[in-house]
Amino acid sequence: MNNALFEPLNLKERVIKNRFVAQAMEGNDADKGGAPSERTINRYYELGKGEWGLVVVEAISVVETSLARVNGMILNRKNLDAFKRLVDAYKTANPDGSLFFQLTHSGEQSGTFADKTCVAVEKPAHRYLSASEIAGIRDAFVAAALLAVEAGADGIDFKMCHGYLGAEILRPNNTRADEWGGCFENRTRLLREAITELKARLPQGFILGSRLSLYEGIRGGCGTASAGEIVEDLSEMLNVIRLMDELGMDYANVSAGIPALTGAITRPTEPSKYLALHHLRYTKTVRELVVKEERCLKVIGSAYSSHRMGALAVMEEMLTKGYTDLCGFGRQTFADPLMPKKVSAGEPVNWCILCSACSRLMTSQRNDGCAVYNDFYKQELKTLR
Numbered sequence: 198m199n200n201a202l203f204e205p206l207n208l209k210e211r212v213i214k215n216r217f218v219a220q221a222m223e224g225n226d227a228d229k230g231g232a233p234s235e236r237t238i239n240r241y242y243e244l245g246k247g248e249w250g251l252v253v254v255e256a257i258s259v260v261e262t263s264l265a266r267v268n269g270m271i272l273n274r275k276n277l278d279a280f281k282r283l284v285d286a287y288k289t290a291n292p293d294g295s296l297f298f299q300l301t302h303s304g305e306q307s308g309t310f311a312d313k314t315c316v317a318v319e320k321p322a323h324r325y326l327s328a329s330e331i332a333g334i335r336d337a338f339v340a341a342a343l344l345a346v347e348a349g350a351d352g353i354d355f356k357m358c359h360g361y362l363g364a365e366i367l368r369p370n371n372t373r374a375d376e377w378g379g380c381f382e383n384r385t386r387l388l389r390e391a392i393t394e395l396k397a398r399l400p401q402g403f404i405l406g407s408r409l410s411l412y413e414g415i416r417g418g419c420g421t422a423s424a425g426e427i428v429e430d431l432s433e434m435l436n437v438i439r440l441m442d443e444l445g446m447d448y449a450n451v452s453a454g455i456p457a458l459t460g461a462i463t464r465p466t467e468p469s470k471y472l473a474l475h476h477l478r479y480t481k482t483v484r485e486l487v488v489k490e491e492r493c494l495k496v497i498g499s500a501y502s503s504h505r506m507g508a509l510a511v512m513e514e515m516l517t518k519g520y521t522d523l524c525g526f527g528r529q530t531f532a533d534p535l536m537p538k539k540v541s542a543g544e545p546v547n548w549c550i551l552c553s554a555c556s557r558l559m560t561s562q563r564n565d566g567c568a569v570y571n572d573f574y575k576q577e578l579k580t581l582r
């Protein structure tokens with residue numbers, strides 16, 4: 198067993214007990230109305246048993262109208278008791294584990310069954326959000342973060358990645374003429390205003406982080422120099438990292454791509470698995486900035502499942518060389534929710550084989566999970582054929 202993997206990390210006063218992060222993974226199995234169902238709660242109980250140092254609960258919508266999945270979760274007062282049960286189940290299984298809620302507005306990634314909106318440029322079949330509606334979404338993020346505290350979560354992950362509204366507003370091709378578009382200051386207003394308000398209202402010790410796509414792989418997307426550019430240029434995204442640190446945020450969760458458009462970048466599959474190497478470079482770049490400029494922000498890397506059974510060696514290298522603070526696994530948490538516990542006990546692990554069946558279930562709007570190692574999802578997959 199390698200010590201670097203199981204060394205605790207301080208995130209403000211919170212101790213993350215090892216370096217394994219279960220990244221947000223939508224299971225599309227909430228009850229009607231967006232409350233976590235028994236199936237949802239049981240998934241987080243299992244992750245608790247797996248002894249991940251940190252579990253990020255999948256994308257939870259801050260409003261009722263913007264769901265990407267038919268059975269996606271919504272954080273509102275009506276659903277609060279169910280979220281409390283989810284936290285209790287997780288903490289029962291792993292009392293000293295950390296649990297954050299990922300908060301999102303799905304924006305242009307909303308399903309056709311929902312309010313499909315856009316912020317940057319007007320698009321067919323999308324409703325263009327007004328400035329006051331965007332201000333309302335900022336307030337909804339704040340309200341949902343305060344509910345996350347009531348539910349017992351230890352922190353929030355403000356979703357600015359993967360093409361959802363937080364990313365749409367951030368990217369250089371958001372040239373809208375009002376206070377939510379154009380210059381860097383306007384495109385970071387959503388994050389800045391929400392976090393500034395939350396810093397004043399949240400209890401001491403509650404963790405604030407954000408997940409970003411360092412490079413989206415689209416023209417004018419995050420990680421490019423201007424609205425007309427496709428070529429990667431991380432300068433502006435590194436300024437977002439600096440801003441997060443200056444706002445007093447605690448971590449940056451580094452990802453890439455837009456699953457609906459450039460999905461192989463976000464979650465490489467077996468034929469595209471070498472794209473995961475870009476994630477290592479992005480994480481190292483952010484961590485080097487933090488160290489060089491003596492900033493406090495901690496760094497989480499993504500796409501570790503893409504290294505399959507080689508993931509532990511990659512983790513070890515990234516941690517011992519100081520290229521990251523924490524290592525995030527997505528699909529591996531579906532393939533084997535007990536992975537860190539098994540690694541620490543020297544037991545065999547069910548390694549993700551990058552077959553994409555879970556993604557296929559998700560995009561078909563089914564309950565989704567691992568269709569290789571879990572019988573329930575195996576059966577679900579058969580019904581798609």
Ligand SMILES: Cc1cc2nc3c(=O)[nH]c(=O)nc-3n(C[C@H](O)[C@H](O)[C@H](O)COP(=O)(O)O)c2cc1C
Nearest residue numbers: 220221222223255256464500501502503526527528
């Ligand atoms: C089925 C599925 C659901 C996902 N749901 C989310 C989500 O809710 N929020 C998020 O930020 N990323 C989500 N992702 C992306 C993963 O968190 C992760 O970044 C991606 O799978 C790459 O990491 P991996 O190689 O370890 O799987 C999802 C990915 C998949 C395959």
Ligand code: SF4
Nearest residue numbers: 549550552553555567
């Ligand atoms: S269905 Fe395939 S890609 Fe998804 S978790 Fe299982 S093995 Fe990994």
